[in-house]
Amino acid sequence: MIVSMLQLIIEIPDVESIKDKRRIMRSTKDKLQRRFHMSAAEVDLTDSLKFGHIGAALVSNSKSFGESVMQKAFEMIEREIPARIHDMSIHSEEF
Numbered sequence: 001m002i003v004s005m006l007q008l009i010i011e012i013p014d015v016e017s018i019k020d021k022r023r024i025m026r027s028t029k030d031k032l033q034r035r036f037h038m039s040a041a042e043v044d045l046t047d048s049l050k051f052g053h054i055g056a057a058l059v060s061n062s063k064s065f066g067e068s069v070m071q072k073a074f075e076m077i078e079r080e081i082p083a084r085i086h087d088m089s090i091h092s093e094e095f
Contacts, residue, residue: 035076
C-alpha cells in the first residue's frame with residue numbers, strides 16, 4: 001500500500017477577514033476531494049489571515065500513480081485558486 005501526500009503553504013493576498021480565507025480554503029479542500037478522490041484538510045495556519053496550509057493524501061498501489069495525481073491536483077490549485085504558492089511538497093511512503 002502506497003500513501004502519497006501533498007502539502008501546500010499558500011498566501012491569499014486579497015482576503016479581508018478570516019471568514020473570506022476559510023471560504024477559499026474550504027473551496028480548495030472540496031475541489032481536491034471531489035475531483036481527485038483524496039482526503040484533504042487545512043492542517044495549520046488556521047488563525048493566520050493571509051496564509052493557509054493544506055494537506056492531502058491518497059492511498060493507491062503505485063507510487064507513480066499517486067504522485068501523478070498529486071501533481072495534477074497541484075496544477076489545478078495553481079490554475080483555479082486565487083492564491084500564491086509559497087511551498088509545495090509531494091511525498092510517498094510504502095506501508
